[in-house]
Structures are given as C-alpha cells and as structure tokens.
C-alpha cells in the first residue's frame with residue numbers, strides 16, 4: 032500500500048513555502064513522546080503565541096505598579112485600549128474603524144445585537160438560521176423569539192437547502208419565497224460543521240431586497256477567510272477570538288455594526304456606561320440620559336477585562352504583521368494539499384466544498400465508524416483533529432502554525448487507522 036502523501040515532498044514544501052517559520056512564534060502542544068503534536072484543532076482553540084506570556088506579565092506589572100493610575104497613565108493606558116485593539120481588526124473583517132469593537136463574548140454579543148436588530152412585528156417575526164447551525168446560535172435565536180413573546184417552534188426557520196452541506200443563493204431565494212414573514216437572518220460566515228464559506232456577497236442583496244436584517248456569526252470566519260462586512264452591507268456581526276484569532280479560551284469577542292445604524296435613534300440598545308460618550312462617561316451626577324457613542328462603540332456596556340484584551344492585542348498584531356491576504360494564500364495551499372491526501376484514502380470522503388473560494392482552511396471528513404473513536408486513536412499518535420459524532424472529523428490546517436509535514440503525518444495515520 033502506497034503512502035498517500037510523500038514525506039520528502041512535504042518537507043521540501045516546508046522549506047520552499049513562505050511563512051513556515053511563523054510556527055516558531057507559537058507554543059506547540061506536545062505528544063506523549065515529547066515531540067510536537069500535529070495540531071488541527073485551531074478551529075476549536077487557536078494556539079498560544081509566545082509573545083502573549085510576557086505581554087500578560089507586563090499588564091500585571093502595570094496594574095501592580097500603578098493601581099488605578101493605569102487607566103490613564105502611559106502609552107499602554109487601559110482607558111480606550113479596547114478601541115485601539117479593535118482598530119487592528121478592520122482588515123480582518125473588512126470594515127471602517129468606527130464599525131467594529133471588542134466586548135463580551137460571542138453569544139452574549141449576538142443577544143446584545145439582536146436586542147437592537149430583531150424587531151418582530153405581527154406581519155414579520157421569524158428568524159432565519161442555517162441547517163447545521165451551531166447550537167448556541169439556535170438557542171439564542173429561539174430565546175430571542177421567546178423573549179418577545181413568540182413561539183420558537185414556528186418562528187425560527189431553517190434555510191431549506193437542496194444539499195444542507197452547500198447552501199446556495201437559490202436556496203435562500205426559495206426559502207424566502209416560502210416564508211414571507213422573516214425579519215432577520217442570522218447565518219454563519221463559515222459553517223463550523225461543513226467548513227463552507229457562505230456566498231455572503233450574493234446572499235446579502237437578496238435579503239436586502241426584502242428588507243430582511245442580515246446578521247452574521249463569524250466564529251469560524253474571522254481570521255480564516257477574507258471578509259468585506261462593510262461592502263457586503265451586513266447589518267451586524269460578532270465573532271469569538273479564541274479560534275483562528277488565537278486570543279485564548281473564552282477571550283473577549285469582536286463585533287461589527289454597520290455605520291448606517293450608528294445614529295439611528297429607533298434602535299434600542301441595552302445600554303451601559305461604556306457605550307456612552309466618553310466625555311460624559313464619568314459624569315456620575317447630573318447626566319440622566321444615556322448618550323450613545325455615534326459608532327459601534329455605542330453598543331458597549333462595560334469596562335472590558337484587561338487580561339482578556341492583552342492576548343487579543345498580541346494576536347491581532349501578528350495578523351497585522353503578516354496580512355490576512357498572505358495568510359489566506361498559505362491557508363489555501365495547505366488545505367489543497369490536505370484535500371489531496373484525503374482523496375487518496377479509501378472509504379472516506381469530505382463534505383467541505385471543493386471550490387477553494389467556498390471554504391476556509393477546514394476540511395470536514397466523513398469517516399467509517401465512530402468519529403470520536405478515531406479521534407482518540409489519532410490523538411494517541413500525536414495528531415489532533417476535532418470529532419463531531421457520529422461520523423465527521425474536522426481538520427483545520429491553520430496557516431500560522433500548521434506545516435505540510437503535519438499534513439503528511441495526519442493523512443498517513445488516518446490512512447492506517449481507517450484501513451484497520
């Protein structure tokens with residue numbers, strides 16, 4: 032039996048291809064034999080950039096040394112640090128600096144944003160979600176419906192797709208034709224399960240033409256694929272930063288609000304002092320009314336956690352240094368190489384689109400037998416995928432730290448285990 036991918040070729044690619052050395056800037060988890068793991072779970076939890084440890088130590092020193100003075104004192108003062116960090120993500124999601132911020136966590140932010148953007152009426156009250164929606168999104172949509180007194184069993188509608196693994200603009204048109212009472216679409220930019228990169232540019236005008244608000248969950252898209260939230264006229268979006276953005280477990284999330292909504296007084300916000308005009312934020316007496324900032328910042332509520340912001344700052348600086356375009360190119364080559372290896376293995380197939388434009392760096396593989404059993408066996412060989420039972424293994428060759436050799440190793444072990 033031949034080896035599906037040639038190790039010498041993989042090693043040569045690692046020498047020849049740009050950005051291989053970026054891996055050295057990360058802490059790579061170890062296999063039980065002391066060697067580096069071949070880590071393909073960066074779509075669940077991105078790895079730790081080496082620069083993050085000293086940066087956190089520095090932040091602690093600043094707190095220890097300055098106390099409350101740290102808010103305003105020095106270059107790295109905490110006050111408005113959230114704004115300078117958010118400015119680093121405009122290229123990643125494709126928006127104006129005023130359209131993006133960091134706060135809270137992904138699901139919390141979806142609720143905060145839906146509080147403004149889900150406005151059911153007696154004519155139109157349904158929320159559209161995707162097949163294979165991530166559970167949290169489904170729960171959030173259902174809870175919003177119930178919160179407004181609606182019926183989640185009828186008012187959360189799933190996009191009717193000919194093939195639920197590949198959603199098309201035609202599917203969207205058809206669904207909207209059947210449901211005239213949808214007021215909000217909440218869809219994933221890259222689906223966590225199939226790895227499909229939604230054709231957002233084609234879908235947005237369809238939704239716009241029927242005056243349906245368009246919100247995106249970008250958990251698997253931010254830092255993975257190029258996004259143009261502003262040009263696509265997305266209304267709102269949020270993303271966690273612990274997957275492709277490497278900011279650590281449960282780290283502070285990012286969000287987007289289209290500029291056309293910033294001064295809309297009809298949008299009710301669940302207000303808090305951090306969304307208020309900074310000039311009067313500390314005006315504890317006298318100011319009775321919330322004066323929202325005229326930007327995405329107007330949706331903030333609270334003073335953000337310093338220790339959550341620092342890892343995001345370090346990580347976003349790495350993205351800025353290398354550029355999402357170069358990373359995406361490397362990602363496409365790694366993913367193609369992985370796909371080539373998978374195709375050479377008998378008895379397995381992929382559910383991820385084969386068109387590189389319609390996917391990020393994840394390949395979801397349908398395996399014979401139990402996915403979690405196979406995952407456990409692979410981890411036993413130092414290869415780390417992510418299982419979704421019953422039969423899907425997800426592999427994400429993340430461009431910042433995955434090598435071609437990692438891929439050859441994963442494919443070889445998978446081939447061996449599936450053959451047994």
Ligand SMILES: *Cc1c(COP(=O)(O)O)cnc(C)c1O
Nearest residue numbers: 136137138165167223248250271
């Ligand atoms: C990872 C993920 C989440 C996680 O939400 P948190 O609020 O950060 O726990 C939500 N939605 C999708 C699509 C995800 O992939």
